Structure formats: C-alpha cells, structure tokens
Amino acid sequence: xxxxxxxxxxxxxxxxxxxxxxxxxxxxxxxxxxxxxxxxxxxxxxxxxxxxxxxxxxxxxxxxxxxxxxxxxxxxxxxxxxxxxxxxxxxxxxxxxxxxxxxxxxxxxxxxxxxxxxxxxxxxxxxxxxxxxxxxxxxxxxxxxxxxxxxxxxxxxxxxxxxxxxxxxxxxxxxxxxxxxxxxxxxxxxxxxxxxxxxxxxxxxxxxxxxxxxxxxxxxxxxxxxxxxxxxxxxxxxxxxxxxxxxxxxxxxxxxxxxxxxxxxxxxxxxxxxxxxxxxxxxxxxxxxxxxxxxxxxxxxxxxxxxxxxxxxxxxxxxxxxxxxxxxxxxxxxxxxxxx
Amino acid sequence: xxxxxxxxxxxxxxxxxxxxxxxxxxxxxxxxxxxxxxxxxxxxxxxxxxxxxxxxxxxxxxxxxxxxxxxxxxxxxxxxxxxxxxxxxxxxxxxxxxxxxxxxxxxxxxxxxxxxxxxxxxxxxxxxxxxxxxxxxxxxxxxxxxxxxxxxxxxxxxxxxxxxxxxxxxxxxxxxxxxxxxxxxxxxxxxxxxxxxxxxxxxxxxxxxxxxxxxxxxxxxxxxxxxxxxxxxxxxxxxxxxxxxxxxxxxxxxxxxxxxxxxxxxxxxxxxxxxxxxxxxxxxxxxxxxxxxxxxxxxxxxxxxxxxxxxxxxxxxxxxxxxxxxxxxxxxxxxxxxxxxxxxxxxxxxxxxxxxxxxxxxxxxxxxxxxxxxxxxxxxxxxxxxxxxxxxxxxxxxxxxxxxxxxxxxxxxxxxxxxxxxxxxxxxxxxxxxxxxxxxxxxxxxxxxxxxxxxxxxxxxxxxxxxxxxxxxxxxxxxxxxxxxxxxxxxxxxxxxxxxxxxxxxxxxxxxxxxx
Numbered sequence: 001x002x003x004x005x006x007x008x009x010x011x012x013x014x015x016x017x018x019x020x021x022x023x024x025x026x027x028x029x030x031x032x033x034x035x036x037x038x039x040x041x042x043x044x045x046x047x048x049x050x051x052x053x054x055x056x057x058x059x060x061x062x063x064x065x066x067x068x069x070x071x072x073x074x075x076x077x078x079x080x081x082x083x084x085x086x087x088x089x090x091x092x093x094x095x096x097x098x099x100x101x102x103x104x105x106x107x108x109x110x111x112x113x114x115x116x117x118x119x120x121x122x123x124x125x126x127x128x129x130x131x132x133x134x135x136x137x138x139x140x141x142x143x144x145x146x147x148x149x150x151x152x153x154x155x156x157x158x159x160x161x162x163x164x165x166x167x168x169x170x171x172x173x174x175x176x177x178x179x180x181x182x183x184x185x186x187x188x189x190x191x192x193x194x195x196x197x198x199x200x201x202x203x204x205x206x207x208x209x210x211x212x213x214x215x216x217x218x219x220x221x222x223x224x225x226x227x228x229x230x231x232x233x234x235x236x237x238x239x240x241x242x243x244x245x246x247x248x249x250x251x252x253x254x255x256x257x258x259x260x261x262x263x264x265x266x267x268x269x270x271x272x273x274x275x276x277x278x279x280x281x282x283x284x285x286x287x288x289x290x291x292x293x294x295x296x297x298x299x300x301x302x303x304x305x306x307x308x309x310x311x312x313x314x315x316x317x318x319x320x321x322x323x324x325x326x327x328x329x330x331x332x333x334x335x336x337x338x339x340x
Numbered sequence: 341x342x343x344x345x346x347x348x349x350x351x352x353x354x355x356x357x358x359x360x361x362x363x364x365x366x367x368x369x370x371x372x373x374x375x376x377x378x379x380x381x382x383x384x385x386x387x388x389x390x391x392x393x394x395x396x397x398x399x400x401x402x403x404x405x406x407x408x409x410x411x412x413x414x415x416x417x418x419x420x421x422x423x424x425x426x427x428x429x430x431x432x433x434x435x436x437x438x439x440x441x442x443x444x445x446x447x448x449x450x451x452x453x454x455x456x457x458x459x460x461x462x463x464x465x466x467x468x469x470x471x472x473x474x475x476x477x478x479x480x481x482x483x484x485x486x487x488x489x490x491x492x493x494x495x496x497x498x499x500x501x502x503x504x505x506x507x508x509x510x511x512x513x514x515x516x517x518x519x520x521x522x523x524x525x526x527x528x529x530x531x532x533x534x535x536x537x538x539x540x541x542x543x544x545x546x547x548x549x550x551x552x553x554x555x556x557x558x559x560x561x562x563x564x565x566x567x568x569x570x571x572x573x574x575x576x577x578x579x580x581x582x583x584x585x586x587x588x589x590x591x592x593x594x595x596x597x598x599x600x601x602x603x604x605x606x607x608x609x610x611x612x613x614x615x616x617x618x619x620x621x622x623x624x625x626x627x628x629x630x631x632x633x634x635x636x637x638x639x640x641x642x643x644x645x646x647x648x649x650x651x652x653x654x655x656x657x658x659x660x661x662x663x664x665x666x667x668x669x670x671x672x673x674x675x676x677x678x679x680x681x682x683x684x685x686x687x688x689x690x691x692x693x694x695x696x697x698x699x700x701x702x703x704x705x706x707x708x709x710x711x712x713x714x715x716x717x718x719x720x721x722x723x724x725x726x727x728x729x730x731x732x733x734x735x736x737x738x739x740x741x742x743x744x745x746x747x748x749x750x751x752x753x754x755x756x757x758x759x760x761x762x763x764x765x766x767x768x769x770x771x772x773x774x775x776x777x778x779x780x781x782x783x784x785x786x787x788x789x790x791x792x793x794x795x796x797x798x799x800x801x802x803x804x805x806x807x808x809x810x811x812x813x814x815x816x817x818x819x820x821x822x823x824x825x826x827x828x829x830x831x832x833x834x835x836x837x838x839x840x841x842x843x844x845x846x847x848x849x850x851x852x853x854x855x856x
Contacts, residue, residue: 078744304398
C-alpha cells in the first residue's frame with residue numbers, strides 16, 4: 001500500500017524545511033501541499049481500483065442482463081435490457097460515465113433499476129458500525145495484550161500472547177464465527193444467533209452485534225497484538241528508552257511514556273491495514289450472522305454482475321480505507337516529524 | 341440463492357386459498373404437518389416470525405416484476421391475491437376469483453370475482469382492477485411466460501365482477517396459469533406507489549425495509565378468518581443462518597431451508613420438520629432433434645443406467661422420491677401405473693450397441709449450481725454411466741451463461757422445474773415447436789395426445805389422453821427424471837397448520853396459528 005510511501009513523502013517535505021528558521025506560513029503551505037499530494041495519490045489509487053472492478057466484472061462469464069433475466073425471457077427481451085442497462089457500450093465508456101457522475105454523489109443505477117445510493121443507504125452505516133466497533137475492539141485488545149506482554153519480555157504472559165495471537169491471526173472469520181455461535185448461542189442461548197433488522201433498517205438489538213464484532217476482532221486482534229509487541233521490542237533498544245530505564249523509572253512508565261510513543265507509527269500502520277481485512281471479513285461474517293450490511297449487498301451484486309453496485313460498494317469501502325490510511329499517515333508524520 | 345429467482349417464476353405454486361378450501365369441506369384439504377396432528381382448535385392472535393431466503397441486492401416490491409427473492413414473493417403473496425391458487429386435492433382452487441367457466445372451445449374463460457372482496461383501503465375490487473393488473477403483468481418483459489397464450493388486449497371486463505380471458509389456443513389448463521403471479525392491484529396505481537399499494541390479501545403491509553417486513557392481519561379479508569395478528573418476515577442470505585435463527589428461537593418458521601439445514605435440525609425434538617413432497621423436479625435433458633442422443637435407444641439406455649435410489653439418497657439426502665421420467669409427479673392425474681424403470685446395465689449396453697453409440701467418446705454433461713443438488717446429480721450420474729462404459733464429463737456453467745448457451749440448445753444438460761404439479765403444463769414445453777422445448781423434441785403421437793387433453797371438455801376423454809401423453813413421455817422423451825425433491829421447512833413447536841403444498845404453496849400462511 002501507499003501508506004508508508006506517502007508517509008515518507010510528508011516526512012521529506014518537513015525535513016527539507018529548516019526546523020527553526022522557516023517562517024510559519026511557508027511551513028503550513030508545504031504541509032498543505034504534502035497533504036494535497038497524498039490526497040491526490042489516494043484518489044488516483046481509488047480510481048485505478050474502480051477501473052479494475054469494472055474490468056473484473058467484465059471478465060466474469062455472463063453479464064447483468066443475463067444474470068438478472070427470467071428463464072423464458074426471449075433473446076430480444078434480453079437484448080433490449082442489455083441496451084437499457086448500457087451493456088452494449090464498451091466497458092471504458094461505462095466506466096467514464098460512472099466516474100464522472102461520482103463527484104456529484106451519483107453512484108449510478110443497479111441492474112434491477114434502483115439507485116445504488118438508495119441500495120447502500122441502510123447497509124453502509126450498518127457496516128461502518130460493525131467495522132468501527134470491531135476496529136475499536138481490535139485496537140484496544142491489541143494494545144492491552146501487546147503492552148502487557150512487553151512488560152516482561154520472555155515471561156509467561158509474553159509467551160502466551162505470542163502463541164495465541166499467532167493462532168488467532170491465522171483463523172479465518174468463518175471458523176471463528178462457528179466457534180462462537182455454538183457455545184454462545186445454540187448451546188447456551190446467551191446471545192442471539194443471527195441479526196434481525198428493526199423497522200429503521202438497523203440491527204434490532206445491540207446484543208446482535210456482539211458475535212459479529214467478536215468474529216471480526218479475534219483474528220485482527222491477534223495480528224495487531226504481534227505488531228504492538230514487535231514495535232515495543234524495537235523501541236526497547238532505542239537510546240532514549242534505555243536511558244529512561246537506566247534512570248530507574250518504573251517499567252510501566254518506561255513503556256507508556258517512552259517506548260509506546262515511538263511505536264505509534266508502526267501500530268497505526270498495522271491498524272490501518274486491518275481496516276481492509278475487517279471490511280473484507282465483514283462480507284463473510286455478515287452472511288453467517290445475517291447482518292444487514294454491505295457484505296450481503298456485495299455478494300448479491302457479484303452474482304448479478306451488477307457493476308454499478310459493486311463499484312459503489314468498492315467506492316464506499318475504498319473511501320473509508322483511504323481515510324484510515326490517511327490518519328495513519330498523519331500519525332506517522334507527526335511522530336517522525338516531531339523528532340529531529 | 342440464484343435459484344430462487346428462476347424458481348420464482350416457474351414454481352407452480354402461488355398462494356393458496358383458505359376461502360375455497362374451507363368452502364369445500366376444508367379439513368380434508370387442510371395442510372397439516374405430522375407434528376401438529378394433536379392440533380386443537382385454532383387460536384387467534386400472535387405474531388409469526390418467518391425467515392425466507394433472499395438477497396439484499398435483488399429485493400423488489402413490484403408484484404408483476406421479477407421476484408428473485410423468496411422473501412419478496414412471500415410478502416407480495418400475503419398482501420396481494422392472485423386469481424387462483426394451488427390446492428391439495430384439486431390442482432387449482434379459487435382465490436380472488438371464486439369460480440371460472442370455459443366456453444365450449446376452451447378458448448374463452450370467464451372468471452367470477454369473490455363477493456365482497458375489498459382492497460385494504462376499503463374500496464371494492466372490480467373487474468376493471470383485475471383487467472388492469474393482468475394487462476400490466478402481461479406487458480412486462482417476461483409477461484409472455486407469466487401469462488402464456490393470452491394477449492393483453494384479450495383480457496377484458498364483463499360487468500363489475502367478471503373477467504374474461506381469451507386464449508390464443510384451446511387451453512383446458514388456463515386457470516392453472518393464473519395461480520402464480522396474477523397479483524391484483526388497484527386500477528391505475530402509479531409506478532412509484534406500487535410498493536405501498538393496498539392489496540386484497542389476508543395481510544396488510546405495516547412496514548418494509550431492505551427485504552424485511554411486518555404484515556398485519558386484514559380483518560375484512562374475503563377469504564375467511566385469519567388467525568395471526570401479524571407476520572414478520574426476515575430475509576436471510578444463507579439457509580444455514582436461517583436454520584440457526586430457528587434453532588436459537590429467533591424465528592418460528594424457516595421457509596424452504598433445504599436438506600442440509602434440515603439434517604442438522606432433525607435431531608431436535610422442539611423443531612418440526614415439514615416435508616412438502618413433489619416440490620421440485622431435477623431432470624437431465626437429452627437433445628432428441630440431433631446429436632448423440634437423437635436415437636431413442638440411446639435415451640432409453642441412459643434412463644436404464646441411472647441408479648435412481650442412490651441419486652435420491654445422495655443428492656437429496658433422502659428428502660425426495662424416485663421418479664419415472666414423467667414430469668408432473670405431484671399432479672393428481674400423474675400416471676402411477678406406468679412400469680417403474682429400474683437400473684439395468686446389461687440392457688443398457690445392449691441398446692447402446694444396437695444404436696451404434698460411440699463408447700470411445702467422452703460426452704459432456706452441462707450443469708449449474710443454481711439449486712442445491714443439481715451439480716451433484718450430474719456428477720453422480722457420470723459415475724453411474726461409467727459403470728455401463730459411457731464416459732461422461734461434467735461441465736459446470738455459471739447460471740447466466742447456461743441460460744444463454746446451453747438451455748434449449750445443448751445436447752446433454754441438467755435442468756430443474758420448480759413446478760411439479762401439472763403433467764400438462766410441463767407437457768406444453770414438449771410439443772413440437774414449443775418456445776421452451778428443452779430437448780428439441782417432436783413426436784406426432786405426443787402432440788396429438790396433448791391437443792386431445794387440452795381440448796377435451798369431457799373428463800374421461802381428457803384422462804385417457806393424459807395417460808397416453810405420459811406413456812409416450814416415459815418411453816421416448818428426452819427427459820431423464822430420476823427423482824423429485826421435497827421442499828423442506830423448519831418450524832418451532834408452537835406453529836400449527838403449516839402449508840404442505842409443494843412449490844409456492846409454502847407461502848399460504850393465512851391459515852397458520854400459534855398454539856399456547
């Protein structure tokens with residue numbers, strides 16, 4: 001990903017400006033330029049991704065007209081629908097049309113004649129809620145476990161965290177889901193097995209979020225705990241951390257005040273890459289728990305060869321991932337830029 | 341879940357009628373499952389929570405549109421009435437139309453509407469409403485297959501309560517065709533109002549959101565008393581999630597959940613397993629017009645090669661019945677007396693040798709994964725054929741590609757029909773020149789039997805013609821029908837009087853009630 005790359009770009013602009021002498025307006029202008037470059041890169045990346053989506057759907061066998069047709073529909077009907085959906089035009093032309101409408105917030109029309117924005121208006125916030133909660137839970141768990149393990153390197157906690165995080169990060173979401181579903185719902189009845197939808201389109205009860213969030217969190221928390229632990233281990237050897245330790249500060253204080261700040265860039269980048277995994281895993285988890293999110297829309301749209309819907313989902317999730325990556329870049333830039 | 345959209349159109353079911361069932365001494369016809377035999381008297385009240393399969397991207401609210409989702413069809417079928425509905429004893433029973441009468445030549449059919457039928461807003465249902473709705477249905481892209489043989493201009497009103505349909509050809513089964521998607525809306529309902537348009541059905545729409553809905557009882561339904569206060573429909577993307585919701589007590593009925601989920605729930609005592617026999621036919625189609633299967637001896641050999649019991653056991657997990665190469669096994673007119681074909685490899689080899697069938701070649705059997713078991717049936721058949729020295733290679737195609745390239749054209753492919761309750765409806769696809777003649781079949785004897793059957797006003801002559809038609813189908817047609825799948829629902833222990841009809845008979849939930 002471009003995360004680290006653009007991070008260094010920002011860093012370089014900052015480094016190029018003499019830290020003391022430069023007047024504030026020029027520094028601000030340089031920072032704004034740097035941010036602009038990063039944003040432009042992200043936008044370009046998203047455009048390339050969307051082009052790839054259009055191309056990929058084109059390569060799938062069949063098209064939206066045939067995939068959504070009725071058995072018994074005549075060839076003429078199918079051809080008429082193909083024209084109606086614009087499928088008789090070259091793919092790049094459809095892509096350009098769709099892209100030029102995008103800035104106005106128009107995501108096009110689905111193969112079944114609905115506005116894609118309407119199709120995504122309820123599922124997208126639901127997926128953000130699921131993904132956001134899972135992201136927060138992942139970060140909290142990973143930080144807690146990573147720090148706890150780092151307090152006594154090589155101690156029992158460190159070893160247990162090391163082994164369990166290694167196992168959980170390798171677990172696919174559906175295995176975790178089934179593993180949670182049996183004991184927590186079907187055997188004990190503690191938690192609802194699936195998500196039912198309230199009249200407003202959101203999950204009917206917060207308890208229905210618990211298992212989907214856990215299913216997403218467990219593998220990602222394992223992955224991030226290792227990153228936190230690794231980053232803290234790197235920092236442990238840094239001169240200022242050693243100095244703090246030699247000064248006789250408590251291990252806790254050394255960890256939280258001296259080692260952790262330096263570990264932030266690595267942790268932020270790790271967490272940012274998790275966003276993609278969380279949203280990807282949501283496709284599986286949402287189906288298993290009947291969660292009314294983007295995953296179910298995407299799965300249906302792929303089997304319908306419904307390019308505008310697929311591209312709409314990709315655009316929404318792509319925007320979220322870009323935003324999180326941008327946050328990670330900012331954290332990196334601030335942390336690295338703060339030190340000479 | 342792709343299969344549901346195709347089945348939506350072709351399932352022979354539709355919505356049933358409490359009205360007529362009750363009127364003609366209902367209880368004999370009542371659809372009840374074994375577990376509720378202790379039944380008791382229906383109790384008023386309660387909310388039935390139903391799970392139905394569907395995909396978020398495919399939701400639709402138009403009763404005349406392409407209902408890809410079972411959940412959408414279920415909701416539409418509870419809010420809007422069709423003219424007729426499938427029945428248990430009679431193939432076709434009344435719904436919004438209480439009676440129908442053909443002209444002598446079986447071309448003109450007059451449907452009389454139910455007395456006192458009203459829309460949910462209180463306005464009476466008139467023949468004009470029905471005519472407008474049927475014409476709207478007919479003018480959809482797939483209208484010709486939804487209401488075959490009746491042109492839009494030949495649907496007219498005669499007075500306030502009679503609708504006249506004039507068929508292009510004589511058709512004794514025309515009322516059967518009005519069972520599935522002839523949903524009635526108010527005349528001139530604008531397109532944007534369709535999702536909230538009042539229907540005439542047993543339930544009124546309370547809310548609909550992203551495929552999920554709540555329906556409340558229509559106290560003034562023309563079809564009789566409805567027991568439930570409300571029905572809540574939850575759409576499920578996966579059958580397994582739906583089964584989990586039932587096992588976890590979050591829903592009361594998992595509609596058409598399939599054999600895999602049924603197996604995992606079979607051991608639970610508090611769960612009713614409802615089998616609706618004759619739900620779906622899964623035939624293999626052999627092209628008769630040309631190609632390697634044009635010789636009738638080759639086709640018979642293939643029919644002798646298959647081990648039908650093994651197919652039902654392995655492909656359908658035992659939830660099904662062995663079939664005898666005749667489509668329409670759930671039809672009361674189904675010829676049960678035809679000799680049952682069993683596996684006979686020696687005879688098959690002999691027939692193949694006589695026909696000069698090239699055993700050195702490998703034959704492709706094209707299949708899809710549109711319905712559970714379909715691709716598995718192809719693979720298992722290939723194994724059976726190998727034992728007779730016939731090399732069959734299974735080729736899986738994506739659904740869209742299959743309907744474009746293989747269906748109606750291929751020489752050997754799997755197929756499925758969500759309707760299995762009319763011998764003659766399916767036979768219509770086999771007559772010479774039929775638009776959906778899947779095997780490219782043309783048989784003068786069959787054509788004449790078909791015409792006799794559809795044109796016969798006399799019951800006995802019709803029965804004779806139907807018997808002959810099925811005999812020819814059994815002996816010579818391009819269909820190898822090894823078995824018929826059951827429809828399988830799961831229900832909680834409190835649910836009573838669940839529908840037992842195959843196909844879309846499963847949406848007939850207006851008689852259901854909840855025990856205490």
